[in-house]
Every structure is written in C-alpha cells, then in structure tokens.
Amino acid sequence: MGGFVLRRAVMAIPLIGLSSFVVFCLVAVSGDPLGELRANPNVPRETIELRRQQLNLDEPLLERYGLWLSNAVTGDFGKDVRGREVTERIAAAAGVTLRLVVGAVVVALLLGVTIGVIAALRQYSGFDYVSTFLAFVFFSMPVFWLAAVLKDVGIRVNDLFDINFFKTVGEKSVSVDGGWLATWSDRLGHMVLPVLTLVLLQMAGWSRFQRGAMLEVLNADYVRTAKAKGLRKRQVVLRHALRNALIPIVTLVAIDFGLLISGTVITETVYGWDGMGRLLTNSVIAGDVNVVQAWLLLAATAVVAFNLLADIVYGYLDPRIRHG
Amino acid sequence: MTGAEGPRTVDGPLLEVSDLEVTFRSPDGLVQAVRGVSFSVSAGEVLGIVGESGSGKSVSLLAVMGLLPAGAKVSGSIRYRGTELVGMPEPQRRRLRGNDIAMIFQDPMTALNPVLSVGFQIAEAIEVHEPGIRREAAMVKAAEMLDLVGIPNASERARQFPHEFSGGMLQRTMIAMAIANNPDVLIADEPTTALDVTIQAQILELLERVQDTTGSAILLVTHDLGVIAGMADRVTVMYAGRVAETGEVLDVFGHPRHPYTLGLLESLPRLDEDARSRLVPIGGNPPSLLHPPPACPFHPRCRFAELICSQETPLLRPIQGGHQSACHFAERLAEVRAS
Amino acid sequence: MAERATTDEMAEFGVEVRSHWRLVLSRFAHHRLAVAAVVVLGVLVTVSFLGETLSGHRYDEVPLDADAPLSAPPSADHWFGTNELGVDVFSRVQRGAQRSIQVGFLIAVFATTLGSLVGAVAGFYRGWVDTVLMRITDLFLTIPTLAVLIVVANRFRTSDNSWLAIVLVISGLAWMGVARIVRGVALSLREREFVEAARAVGLPNRHIVMRHVLPNCLGPIIVAGTLAMAGGILAEAALSFLGFGIQPPDVSLGGLIAVGVPSAGERWWLFYPPGMFIVLFCLAINFIGDGLRDAFDPQQTRVRA
Numbered sequence: 001m002g003g004f005v006l007r008r009a010v011m012a013i014p015l016i017g018l019s020s021f022v023v024f025c026l027v028a029v030s031g032d033p034l035g036e037l038r039a040n041p042n043v044p045r046e047t048i049e050l051r052r053q054q055l056n057l058d059e060p061l062l063e064r065y066g067l068w069l070s071n072a073v074t075g076d077f078g079k080d081v082r083g084r085e086v087t088e089r090i091a092a093a094a095g096v097t098l099r100l101v102v103g104a105v106v107v108a109l110l111l112g113v114t115i116g117v118i119a120a121l122r123q124y125s126g127f128d129y130v131s132t133f134l135a136f137v138f139f140s141m142p143v144f145w146l147a148a149v150l151k152d153v154g155i156r157v158n159d160l161f162d163i164n165f166f167k168t169v170g171e172k173s174v175s176v177d178g179g180w181l182a183t184w185s186d187r188l189g190h191m192v193l194p195v196l197t198l199v200l201l202q203m204a205g206w207s208r209f210q211r212g213a214m215l216e217v218l219n220a221d222y223v224r225t226a227k228a229k230g231l232r233k234r235q236v237v238l239r240h241a242l243r244n245a246l247i248p249i250v251t252l253v254a255i256d257f258g259l260l261i262s263g264t265v266i267t268e269t270v271y272g273w274d275g276m277g278r279l280l281t282n283s284v285i286a287g288d289v290n291v292v293q294a295w296l297l298l299a300a301t302a303v304v305a306f307n308l309l310a311d312i313v314y315g316y317l318d319p320r321i322r323h324g
Numbered sequence: 325m326t327g328a329e330g331p332r333t334v335d336g337p338l339l340e341v342s343d344l345e346v347t348f349r350s351p352d353g354l355v356q357a358v359r360g361v362s363f364s365v366s367a368g369e370v371l372g373i374v375g376e377s378g379s380g381k382s383v384s385l386l387a388v389m390g391l392l393p394a395g396a397k398v399s400g401s402i403r404y405r406g407t408e409l410v411g412m413p414e415p416q417r418r419r420l421r422g423n424d425i426a427m428i429f430q431d432p433m434t435a436l437n438p439v440l441s442v443g444f445q446i447a448e449a450i451e452v453h454e455p456g457i458r459r460e461a462a463m464v465k466a467a468e469m470l471d472l473v474g475i476p477n478a479s480e481r482a483r484q485f486p487h488e489f490s491g492g493m494l495q496r497t498m499i500a501m502a503i504a505n506n507p508d509v510l511i512a513d514e515p516t517t518a519l520d521v522t523i524q525a526q527i528l529e530l531l532e533r534v535q536d537t538t539g540s541a542i543l544l545v546t547h548d549l550g551v552i553a554g555m556a557d558r559v560t561v562m563y564a565g566r567v568a569e570t571g572e573v574l575d576v577f578g579h580p581r582h583p584y585t586l587g588l589l590e591s592l593p594r595l596d597e598d599a600r601s602r603l604v605p606i607g608g609n610p611p612s613l614l615h616p617p618p619a620c621p622f623h624p625r626c627r628f629a630e631l632i633c634s635q636e637t638p639l640l641r642p643i644q645g646g647h648q649s650a651c652h653f654a655e656r657l658a659e660v661r662a663s
Numbered sequence: 664m665a666e667r668a669t670t671d672e673m674a675e676f677g678v679e680v681r682s683h684w685r686l687v688l689s690r691f692a693h694h695r696l697a698v699a700a701v702v703v704l705g706v707l708v709t710v711s712f713l714g715e716t717l718s719g720h721r722y723d724e725v726p727l728d729a730d731a732p733l734s735a736p737p738s739a740d741h742w743f744g745t746n747e748l749g750v751d752v753f754s755r756v757q758r759g760a761q762r763s764i765q766v767g768f769l770i771a772v773f774a775t776t777l778g779s780l781v782g783a784v785a786g787f788y789r790g791w792v793d794t795v796l797m798r799i800t801d802l803f804l805t806i807p808t809l810a811v812l813i814v815v816a817n818r819f820r821t822s823d824n825s826w827l828a829i830v831l832v833i834s835g836l837a838w839m840g841v842a843r844i845v846r847g848v849a850l851s852l853r854e855r856e857f858v859e860a861a862r863a864v865g866l867p868n869r870h871i872v873m874r875h876v877l878p879n880c881l882g883p884i885i886v887a888g889t890l891a892m893a894g895g896i897l898a899e900a901a902l903s904f905l906g907f908g909i910q911p912p913d914v915s916l917g918g919l920i921a922v923g924v925p926s927a928g929e930r931w932w933l934f935y936p937p938g939m940f941i942v943l944f945c946l947a948i949n950f951i952g953d954g955l956r957d958a959f960d961p962q963q964t965r966v967r968a
Contacts, residue, residue: 019805026811030818136953140945142897144904145920145938152927152934221434227391228429229449229501230422239448240437247439262807266901270924280810281905284817292814299807319485320438351693 004321005312012304019300020072024065027292034287037081054078055289068293078290080283086290089279090298094261096171097268097275101260103191104198109253112203116210116249117242120218131207138204147197147270154193165189169272194271198264202256210249217245247317251310258306262299337364338541339388339425339509344400346383346392355613357383359565360400362640365509365541365558372556372573373545374588378610380565381545385511388543389427390417404509423453426502430514432494436486443467443482446501453505469500473530492523496530503534510534511543516551528555549588553577558646561585564611564621567640571647581649581657583626620651628653687882690958697954700947707944711760718742720751722758722914737932744932746922756937759916762909763896763941766830770895773834775888778841783877785842786849787868797846800839808836809901816907826899826909833898841887848880882959889952893945900941916941 037043037051055078056064071078077086119128138146154166167190172183217223218241226240227233265277272278276295283291315321346358358380365371375381386392388402390409402409404425409417429435436445446466451457457465463482471478473496486494495515502510512531516524528551535542544556552559553573560570561584569582580586587606608625611617617624623633632652640650651657691697715721720741731749735741743752785796812832819828852858852875861871877884902908903917911918916937923934 015801015805018802022802023806023811027814030814136946136949137942140893140897140942140949142900142904142917142920142938142941144901144917145941148920148924148927148934149938151924152931155928221429221431222437224391225429225435225498225501226437226448228389228422228427230418230420230452231448232418232452235452240440244437244439259807262810265809265813266905269905281813284813284907296807296810296814299810300805303805303807318439320487323485323488 004315008308008311012308016297016301016304017069019304020069020297021065023296023300024068024293025061027289027296028061028064032287037287051081072294072297077294080291081286081288086294089291090276090294093274093276093279094298096273097261097264097277099171100191100194100198100264100268100273100275101257104195104202105253105257105260107195108199108202108206109249111199112206113210113246113249115203115207116212117214117245119207119211120214120245121237123215128211132211135204135208138200141201143197143201143266144270146200147194147267150193150197151270166193168193171273194267194273197267197271198260202260205256206249206252209252210245213248214241214245217241220244247314250317251314254306254310254313255303258303261302262295337366338405339543340364340401340403341384341388342401342403344384344387344402345398346380346387347397348393349395350614353614356616357565357613358387359616361562361565361567363560363567363570365543367508367541368535368539369558370535370542370544370556372552372559373543373562374547374549374552374559375562376547376610378564378613379562380613381562382513384562385427385513385543385545388511389421389425390414391427419453422449422502422507423505424507425509425511426505426507427511427513428495428498428502428515431518432491432498433486433518435498436494438486441483441485442489442497443470446470446482446497446504449501449504465504466500469504470497472503473497473500474526475500491519492526495519495523495527499527499530499534503538503540506538507540509541509543511545513545514547515544517546517548524551531555549577549592561588564616565613566621567648567650568622569647569649569651570640571643571645575644575647579647579658581643581647581654582622582651583628583653583657584622586657587625628656687958691954694954694957697950700950700954703943704947704951707760707940707947708764711757711764714757714761715754718751718754718757720754722754723750723912724754725750734930736930743936744930746933752932752936755914755919756916756940758914759919759937760940760944762826762914763899763916763944766826766833766899767892767896769830770834770837770899771888771892773830774837774891774895775841775884777834778838778887779845779877779880779884781838782842782845782847783849783880786846787853787871789850789853793846796842800842803836803839806836809898811836812898812902813905813907816902820907820910826913826915829899829902829908830895833895837891837894837898841884841891844883844887845880848883852879882955886952886956886959889948889955893948893952896941896945 032038034048034051034057037048052058056067059067068078075087077090080086080089115131119131122128151168154168158164158166165185167186171190172187223236223240226236231239262276262280264275265280267273268275268277269281276299279291280295282288283295341364342362344358344361345356348355348357361380361384363371363373373381373384383392387396387398388409390412392398398410400410404420409420436442443463443466446469447459447462450462450465451459454462467479467482470482475481475493475496481489486497489497498515510531515531516527519527531542531544532555534540544552546552556573558571559573559576561568561576561582563584568584569576569580576585577589580589584606587604590604591606593603606625611621611624617634619635619637620626620629620633623629626633628651630653636652638650638652640648641654642648643654710717726749728749732738732741732745733749734747735745735749737744741751741753743756746752746755781796781800785793812829815832816825816829819825858871858875861875899908900915900917900920903915904921905917906921908917909915919937920934923930923937927934
C-alpha cells in the first residue's frame, strides 16, 4: 500500500509541472499582459516599464517559464498589476471559495447518497422516477441560470414575507448590528442561495452515480450468496450491499472536490462572492498574468492532489487494491 | 442447526418437489421457466439434474431456496421434511436457508464479497442461525470449517480476502460456508463448471466426503453428463422447463428412454468409438421460454416425432421401476439403443 | 484465396451489423421518454431555424417607430415581448438557439472524432503508444476547463467568427472522456475472436481498427457524443454569460441571459425564455443519450435457467 501511494505521488509531480507549462504557454499567447495598462492614459510610462521587467517580457518564452518556475517553487508568485502579493490574493480568494464549497459538498454528499441508495432499493418506483427526472433536469441546467433563478426566487420570497433573510450579494453584509447571532444569521442568509445552487447541481450527479453503484452491487453474485445464507434483508443491504456500494462514490467526491475549487466561477460571479472564481475573471480581464498563472497552477495541483487522495482512499477501502 | 435427529432418521425423501411451476414477467412477455417439474431427494443420496441453459434447472433450485426475484410466480409444491415451503412466510423460510437447506453457486470468484474476509463470511453464516454465539467463537468455528474442507493453514487463511484464494480454494470455502450449519439438503448449482478439470475432481470428491460424514442429501445441477455419471445416484433430465426422463443413473444413461437423453449421450465424444466417426449433435435450436412448442417441447428437434407429439403433451410415466420418461414412444427407444 | 475470405468475412459482418442496428433501434423505441425527447428536440430545432418565417420579426430589427413597444411583456405580436430597444425577444432567442445548436453539434463532432481516434489507437496498439496517449489525456484532464476556456477565449474576444474559436477550444477540452471510453472498448475488443480472425487472414492493423474496432465502439461513441453536445452547449453559454464567449452583435443564449439577469424580477421575459430553451434542449439530449445507452447495452437482471 505504501509503495502504491508513493508511486502515484511521484508521478503526480511531473504531471503538475507539465500542466503548469502547458498553461503558461496558453496564458502567454492569450493576450498582452500590458494591454490594460497601456490603454489607461493615467498610467505613467515608468510603471509600464517596471511591469515589463517584473514579468520578464523581454525574455523568450522558455526562459520566462524557467524564471517563473524557479520562483514558484520557493513560494514566490510575484506581484499583481497593482503591486500586491499574488500569494496573498490567492490565499484570501481560496479561503472564500472553500467556505462555500465545503458546506455544499457535505450537504450534497449526504443527500445524494441517500437519494441514490433509496432509488436503487426501490427501483422503478415513483421515488426512483421522480428523483431520476429531477437529476436530469439539473444536469441540463446551466449553472448561471439556476443561480440567477434562485436569486430571483430569494428576492421574491423576501418581498412576499417582507423579510430580508435571503441575501444575494457577497459573503456578508458590510456591517451588522446586534450580537453574534445577528452576524451568524447574516452569514447564513448570504450562504443559503449559493450553497443551494452548488448542492442541487452536485447532488444530481452524485445521486445518479450512487444509484448505479448500488444497483450493480444489489445484482452481484455475493449478495445472492448472502441471502442464501439466511441473512435478513436488512443485514444483506447494510453489511454486503451498502458497504461495497459506498466505495466508488468516495473517490468521485474527492475528485469533484478538487474540481470545485476552480469550478465555482459562475456561482461566485452571480452572487458576488470574492472567491477564486471572481479572482480569475477579474484578473483575466485586467491582463494580470501573475495571478492567472498562479491560479491555474493551484487549480491543476488541486485536481491532481485530490485525484491522488481519491486513489489512496479507494485503495484503503478495497482490500483487492490494498494488497495489490 | 437442524433437529436433534440427523437426516438419516427421516423416512422417505427429505426434499420433495411436485408439479413446480415458475413464471416471470419480462418486457417481452411471460417467461415460463419451469412448467410442471417433479423430483425428490433422500438422505445420503445424490440427485443429479441435467439440462441445457434454459431448461429451468437453475430456476428450480432458486425456487427451492426461495431466492427468486420479486416478479416470479411460483405454484406447485416443495416439501422439506413434509413441510410445505411454497407460500411459507419469509421469516420462517429464512430460518431454513443456510441452515437446513444450503446452496453453493457456480462461480466462486464472484460469489464471495471481496471486501470482507473469508472467515468472516463463514462466521456470518454461523452467527445468523446461532444467535447467542460470540464473534470470536464463530470465527474459530469458521476456521475449523476451512480446515475440514482441506484449506491448509486454516486459521491464517480465515483472515484473508477472497482475491487471495484460487478458484478451487474459493469453491471449497463456499462448501465450508454451506455446510457450517450441518444442512440436511445441499444444493450445488454447477459447482465445477467454472473450474479447471483437475480441480473439478477434487471438489466433487470433497462433496462426496461431506455426504459420507453428514449423511445429507445432495442436489447436483449441471450440464456435464460426466459429472453426473461419476457422482449421482439418480438423475433427472430437464428440457424446456419440463422433466424429460428420470431414474437411476445406470438405467437412464445405459438405457435412455427419451430422445433428448439419447441425443445428449450420442453427442458426447467417446473413447471407445472410432476416432474418425463424427459427433452427432442435436439438430435445431433451444426452445423459446416465451412461446414454448406445444405439447412435447422436444418434438421440433426429435427424430422420432410423429403427429401426436405436437398435439398431446406426453406425461412423465413409469417405464420400469423408478425409471420414468415423458415420451409417447419411450418403448421404441429400447430397440434404438446407441452403440 | 485471401480475396474471397475477406469478402465472405465482410459479408458476414455486414449482416451482423444490420440486424444489430435494427435491434438497437427497437430497444430505443421502447423508451417512451427517449422517444418523446426526440420529438421535443425536433420541435426545438425546427422552431429555432424557422427564424423570421415563424416569428414575423428579425432578431436585429430595431423599430424606428416612435410608439413601438419598448421593454414590453409578451403579446400576440411579440411572443416573448421586446427588449429595451424594442427588438423582438422571440427572434433573438431563436437566433441564439441557432448558434447554440450549431456550436453544440460541432463540438460533439470534433470532440468525439478526436477522442475516438485517440482512444481506439491507444486501446488497440497498447504498449508505448497507449502510455503516451493516456499520459497526454491525463494531462488535459488536469487543466481546469472553464478557467482555461476563459483565458483562451479572452484572446478571441475581438475577432470575427469568435464562435468558431470557442468551438475549437471547447472541443479541445472535451475529447478526453470519449477517449477513455473508446480505449476501454478497444482494449476488450482486441481480444475478441473476430479481431484474431481478421489478423489471421492478414488484414493490416489500420484496416482492423477502422473497419472492425471503431464500428463496434459506435454505441458508446454516440452516447458520448450526445453528452458532449449537451456539455458543449452549456460551456458555450457559460462563456457567453461571463462575457468571454460569443460577442455582440452576434446573439447567444448566454449573452441574452446575462442581459436579462439584472431585470429578472420585473422583466422576466428577457431572462426565463433563453434559459428554458437551454434546459429543454439539454434535457432532451440527455434523455436521448440515456435511451441510447440502454439501447446499445441493455442491463437485464440475469435469470439463468
């Protein structure tokens, strides 16, 4: 098992490195990092020149990459367009996104697994058909549209009941009167809708997946053997079916979590959260190369790291791989 | 655990199946998997059931165990020690399963749960039917069972997982699991089909040893005539959900009285035949279970078929002693004996 | 001798393929939901491409009339109302829909073609070819899709035919799933008897891949294609919504929704119709894909006699 983990970890590093190079090239060809500065009449020539030097724009591409990489491995990702440390900006944004994502993942996982398992146990029942149909509907829904619909619904509900619970902009209000209860309630009000958006979409996929995994297990030979031994139906489902059926979803969740770190762009844009998503769009528009580069590296690392985590967890849960 | 008396003290057959019918609803219509099948098996006896896929043999076994899927309809009679199983409430049925009537399945590689240890799975079978027993005691017993079926280093092996066992060892494990509670009736559904030929012999030998020790009845289902010839006392030949012929193995194989049985025997390559002579297959296709042929199900492929065969269903009737055949012209086959 | 064997072989497989397709079609026809989805899809496509003939207005027709209805709710004349310039919203949705369908279709074609080739070659040839191709696939999978789309699409914001660039970029990030699936099928097919037979007769590998392996992958490829189409439409809409995709004056559903969001409360007709189109269209595609998956590879509970 240790060897297995070590091998995968060792393979992960060049993968991230290669990914960062590909991405560096894409960013390099995707536009002029000095364009925004040049377009702004208030920016003095010296600032532009300083920026050019910062970004080593006079060097050929490979050299630039090398310089960037050598700094990156020490944790120095340079400065953004306005001179702020890129590391700080990304850390702050990542924190916001994590606050959004962690809650959503936990809720979506609990609901998704439960729905999927029940749908499989009651295959072809009304519950199964309805949950399947709803899952398909959410698959087919653009994130931004769902987010905007929920936003609209939140506002209407607010009006309808003359309350101001559902907040639709930002992570928290600028100032809140009252003690910690008011603060928490405010935070909650800001969180509900964006988290709900993410939950609905993730849950759709996970419940379908869990349903499939559960069905496959329920039809497996060893479940029939368990019944043949005289086990009660509940014991068969819990001890044999469920235990095996829950293994695949764990890895899927790990992988999806890695993807979500970079995948909340739209939700954050619609709800005005200053997380990773907004950071990216703003930086791309501003031509802020250092931020975009570091962002993409973090995203790729998250994907690879969580894939590795998924493999490790799966290897731990499935004895066939643990001993393989 | 079974009653205080062992299987041998019972008079008459331990398991008696009469006029069993099983139908399923499928998207294409009603599948008549078993259409009036009767057989019985007594203590210390091995009954072999032979047939192609689609003959209804596996479904019959599942019906006895009560393991048919939800959409299946069962009618007829299945009596264990005189008690009727058809229509028996599930909690009672469950108490018999794995305890009085146990089953081993065809593919041992997939029949065991890959994430649970082998010993645990045997211990589970014991715990279910012995509610008071503690886990450690059950695991010890499980190791004993593994030892009984010839697994070396049983106590170590018990903690291992199925993927660490070979196919033959897994089948032995299945047998250990099945006999852990000393069942009266042991049902084996193609126990050797998925195994190498050399391992096949070992497994069959093991089953015989088990029977000698416990005196249980064995219901052995297979499509391999050789296995039947080597191990069974009596044989029932099934075709298209019906019994074609039944009787003592020597009688049925030596003097077949049904064209299907004759066809099966003739299609086997034999050591004492001329090496250049051709194999004689049974012509035609296996019958559809959705729309079985009218009257005698074999008549479309039968070389002795006459008009009556498609009009009047031949019933299973005695030919000689316990030897029975469901053919209008069973007597005629006495003359047409395969060389 | 080899000539005749090939023709016979072809004929044999030809017959097999024909009845196989008929079986697939009949299984598909049994899925009422999937069949309904095909009808819905047909209606949506027809309505979109009928354009002006259906709606009676042009999507870029700004009325010069002083009392033309501006930001008007749906009426008999304007089925989805008008926007703040008085332009008919229904025709704009139609136009955006046309774009989306074009984009989705092309993405499906490109992504599945590329993915199938990579997957079939990797699965069939195995060895270092397989390793290299799969490492490349893994590499592409680490790239955060939407982010890179944003970065690259930004480049093409100012060019004409921005939509074609978007299509190419999205396709370039959508082929990996197909490749994995096809590779899996190819790996298993490789061991099947008819491939051995083809080799025994002396057919070159290239021929075997093109004429034997790929046709058998068609099932999963088509299913993957439908999913790629839905995914492609959603990706393009997301890009356009954020402002990086299809640029004005070209109309896109994402763009329409973006414009409609601020006024979703009062002027709902600007916001809900384009979104509903996307949902209905992708829903239909997903149901069809599901039906196809079952038609090609039905999972029946095993009942062995």
